[in-house]
Amino acid sequence: MSTTWAASAAHLPGGLARDVRLTVEGGRFVAVETGRPAExxxxxxxxxxxxxxxxxHSHAFHRALRGRTHGGGGTFWTWREGMYAVSARLDPxxxxxxxxxAYAEMALAGVTAVGEFHYLHHGPGGARYMDPNAMGAALVQAAADAGxxxxxxxxxxxxxxxxxxxxxxxxxxxxxxxxGDATAWALRVEDLRDHLDGGAAHVRVGGAIHSVRAVPRDQLATVADTVRARGAGAGQAPLHIHLSEQPAENEACLAAHGRTPTGLLADEGVLGPDLSAVHATHLTDEDVALLGGARSWACFCPTTxxxxxxxxxxxxxxxxAGARISLGSDQHAVxxxxxxxxxxxxxxxxxxLQRGRIAPADLLAAATAHESIGWADAGRLEVGARAxxxxxxxxxxxxxxxxPDQILLAATAADVDxxxxxxxxxxxxxxHRxxxxxxxLHDAITPLWKDS
Structure with missing residues (x-):
């Protein structure tokens, strides 16, 4: 059975169109007609x-930090201590x-797919849950519930x-x-994938290197190879990393390895078109050239x-330089x-000090870059794409x-209908449904701060 949606204005791959009818069947667009008023x-x-x-780029549990990290100013590193405190209080x-x-809040803002950078894996002190992927399973269920x-x-x-x-x-x-090490990580991820195969159509499993601070140089390639072996060129298992978010990260990497974080990834074979470098803030000209030459993604999270x-x-x-741009809400301050x-x-x-650096159409492309999180068949109002x-x-x-062509420069999430x-x-x-x-949100977050 098909459903037809009618819009007076819609952003199609070729640009803004008027009087658009979008027919959906089986979760896909099967017809996109322009110049056709509603029937x-x-x-x-x-x-x-x-x-x-x-x-x-999302860390779902960071949503509990909104409005609680500003007292006394502080730095990224003091903010991180607050993040650790929240992480210590969560269970599946x-x-x-x-x-x-958090995912329902994203849906209210027009988000239809999220890349969850998931590292809160185990119990307090590192104790393993009976299901070693219990925390990941909670995220899978949460997304299904939120739609x-x-x-x-x-x-x-x-x-x-x-x-x-x-x-x-x-x-x-x-x-x-x-x-413990990248091999043990890979085994746990394979167990997760085996349990999800065929049973969760709304899920892709990719992988991430938290940062060059959190994964030793000799294990970077193991993580990348594990993700890529499963993706097998299908583009459904993306690889992400926090990269050069803070100058201190660059300084530490240079001191330990004599290379910037981006240079280190290049040396270890991690750069590629499936890689998203999250933040990519403090880059040298050489770093920019390396990421662009690899056709990697740069995921910016401006509000964070x-x-x-x-x-x-x-x-x-x-x-x-050739890199592609995506966007994330990261810690969900917004x-x-x-x-x-x-x-x-x-x-x-x-x-x-210049206006018009990025055209509205390119801003929309960044905001709809589903390919960067493994959904290459989404993010476009066209026949065959996900509806x-x-x-x-x-x-x-x-x-x-x-x-209407500049709606992204005027609207906010509050205007999503x-x-x-x-x-x-x-x-x-x-x-939301x-x-x-x-x-x-109130009922989920308040208990996490009851002793604070």
Missing amino acids: PGDHRLPGVVLPGLANA SSYLALARA IRLTLLDTCYLTGGLGADGYRELEGPQLRFGD ERDLADGIGPAVALRE VDLIEEARALEMHERLAT DLVAVRDDTVRTAGAD TVVVDGQVVVEAGR LGDVGRL
Whole structure:
């Protein structure tokens, strides 16, 4: 049975089109017609219709930190201590509740697929749950409940830091993140994949290297090879890494290895078109050339990068070198992919004193870069693509009068009216199918701080 959605304006691969009818069958677009006003029986969409948005970098449990990390200023490194404290309090049940609410908040913002950079693997002190992937299973269930697709970027995290004298042992809350070595990590991930194969159509399993601080040089290739062996060129098992988020990371890598983090990845064969370098903030010209030459992705998370005072990454330089751009909400200080896209351009303006650095169409491409998280058949309103769409109202106090072609420069997540994922309505009239998402977030987060 088919369903037809009608929009007065929609962003198609060729640009903005008027009077668009999108027919869906079996979770795919089977017809996209332009210049065709709505007909009786069509489902009318308000405002401007976009492809589904892709949140390429998420840490679901960081959502519990919003509004709790600003006292006394601090640094990225003091913020990290607060993050460790939250991680120490979660178990599979509370993680499910928190992630379900966080993913529902993303759906309200127009996100149809999320790349979850998952390293909270084990119990307190590193104790193994009976199911060694219980925390990952909670994320899988959470995404299903919230109605969005999930790319579980199972993350290898083996050491507690890097200094001139080498790698430090995991300690305290970090013990929950580690598997001992990359081989043990790979075995656990294979067990997860075996359990999911054929039983969770909304899930892809990829992998991640937490950072060059957290995975020793001699094990970087093991992680990359493990992910790529499973992906087998299908593009469904992406590889991600936090890269050069802080100057201290670069300094430590140079002291220990005589190479920048990007140079180290190049030496170890990790760079490639399946790799997403998350943040990519403090890069040398050589780093930019290496990432561009490999056609890697650079995943920017502007609202997090400014919240943590990380800096402004060289987005335009990377694009000009050949890298591709995606976006994420990372620690969820803000969950609004429209704002992430707008901030990409606005940060460039601040850094260069020039406007129009990234065209609105390119901002939309970054916000819908599903390929970067293993869903190459999504992110476009075209025949054969997954039937994801987002209707953004054009009659709110923020969007009234805006040119539909520039809607990303005016709207926010609050203007999202309708979200469809694989042909299923997840958000309608600004309300998620789970009901009061604010209450879900409150009920999931409040117990984590009851002793604070």
